[in-house]
Amino acid sequence: MKGRVLVAGFTTRHVAESASRAGYEVCSIDHFCDQDLSWYTRDRIRFEDLSDLPGAIAQMCERYVFDFAIATSGAEDISFPVPLCGTPRERVEPLLDKLSMQQFFEKLGVPVPRIAADGQYPIMAKPCRGAGGWRNAVIPDAAAEKAWASLYPEIPYIRQEVAKGIPASVCCVANGTAARAIAVNEQVLRGEGESAYGFSGSITPFDHPLAPEMIALAETIVAASGCMGTLGIDFVAGEKTPYVIEVNPRFQGTLDTVEAAYGCNLFQYHMDACAGTIPEKSHAHQYAARRILFADRDFTLTDNLKDLAPVIADIPWPGTFFEEGQAVTSVSGTGPTRNAAQKALDKNISTVRQYMR
Template sequence: MDNLLILGVNTRPVVNSAKKLDYNIFSSSYFTTLDFPEGICEKHILNEEIDSTCGSFQENFSSQKLLENGKEYLDDADLIVLTSGISSDDFKGEYKKYQKKIIGNKSTKDVGDKYRFYQKISNKFLTPISFLVSEIDEFCEILKEYDDSQFIVKPNQGSGGYNTLLLNYDMFIEDNHMKILIENMINSLGEILLQEYISGINISSSVLSSYSDAKTIINTRLLSLNDLGYSGDYKYCGNILPLDIKSLQVLNNYTIAHDEIGVKNLNTDVSKLSEEVIKECKLIGSNGVDLILSDDSEDDILNNDLYLIEVNPRFQGTYECVEKILSINLLEEHINACNGQLIEEINPKGHGIKEIIYAPHRLKQGNLNIEGLFDISKEGTIIEKDEPLVTIIKESNNVKKGLKEINKLKEEINSNIYPVN
């Protein structure tokens, strides 16, 4: 029986899949939660203690810490699977020799670096205009040149919506606080990405690929906090899947016609584009493609342009919803794809909704061991404002009904959290 090591920010979903397969399982993660599977050899970076703060994820996490945390497992591992927060390119120095054990992409530098990715694909696919900026004067000059446009500012690598700002030239000139934020980002990161803002619906594709072929297994409506009414906050917070009229119609300020043929054509276009991108980037296994369906024409949004935003060369946040809706073991299909065998039949059933709940203020967590909630921290720990609190995952045949049930769960969450100074 092979030893399988799973590395990532939150390995719980993939560990659950691995338990259904024939492996000895090991895990190195940042988080470990009350609902983490029992009987697993695991180490985690964040140690939760009653009446103690969990701190800031961004300040306390790094891929190198993740490798150091799981160092004792690396030699014994026969196979390594990577989830969010780490890539094969992070295996440097003393860890480089373990790259060969990774089931999946051996190099992701062409997609992990967003500007490098833009340079690679911008002449082949429709993409937002992008600039890599390392000086505040250069930043200002670009905004001035495109003074009639809005731009998204974000880190050139990583993100998940963290440190993402929407602005234009006038906002930058008039808002001194904005200038300071941008200067701090440049000083901290060394360089930032300035990307044309495309207004529309965020879409994500889950693609399985071998060295010779790629297959989109499902398209989804991707959610940021901005979609849920937190204007200007673009942190990733979930998905609604599959992509259909029901998932497109909710949370919009414009109407989408009941056009089944139009949505079918949209799915075909999204799937084909995503497969072409994955093959162009020579990625294998389970990968995600993020796009935006522009809302330039609100009268006929299904015929609007699809913009390619980025590729995530790893398992996506939709992991558990995909497994439930398609009745598959996604880890198993990832391994099969890396070995040249792509899944054949795909039969989605119902809808899956995922929403990550972030702490609205600094709080002490009560008892959140409630059905439908996942990634539950220890009771009595302190969660800082804007840090992830808990995940809601809901299956439903009716999207609106599912969202109502999620709102009820939010009420239960709110009654079990307590503000602290």
């Protein structure tokens, strides 16, 4: 065992699995505590609301002595009672606010959607704080903006010009002063309803003419941010220009497809980078696709899906009740080409959906 690590945040399975494969003993604090999280962790605590997270961290630290902690989504600005391995809180805080992030991008001179003028439409509206894009919306006029804002009263938001193109991201590893791009990913968004811009999967690698430019921009941004460890930069790949959307100073939801495509271990990359060493450039040996499946109606899962692993992850326990629209599980597929990986994913999704009844 290389050490005992506490992984805490809204969702942790992907990080816990990578850490376990890298040879670490893992304890986790997680909102879901899905079945497969128990495969990679010594102990787990489930929490309901993010306000409960600090108390759960303190409780777990009373049970065990940890060598270090890893913060995932929702825990980036929490003070841990054990050493944090990753970007320091003072560096993270400006990147959690989309207005200060916008100002950071503008100061660097990178292509970013501009702040929209008053009365300008359509716009992309985004709460200043929050992850995953779940509340983002393209708003066509003033009446629609008023209705959208009423859904999230008293929550500050920014109004950007709409960047048209393909959602993408670059997975980077950084040591605080230098960065290495590991992979460019095509992002899959929910595409419908109030969560149309919510993250729901990825395809790695993303073969796009603008990929080299996104890599160069990502490495410049991450090096200037002072971030450490594994993190991601979101883009929209436009017709001629890649627009920078945001920095996510934590492990990304694309971890599964990056590791599957490149045969790497992002947790070990993270640990090495926090010690000062970033990896050499590598190449993908296959394509990997992943999709989150959502409930199309209220239902209770009666079957045990564990035997469908490893083509599924984030495996719920039998008897779990899901409301319409809730995430149920994630499904993957791989292949020598993007088309082959997508076909494998579609086949696996068809199999899994038989159990979502």
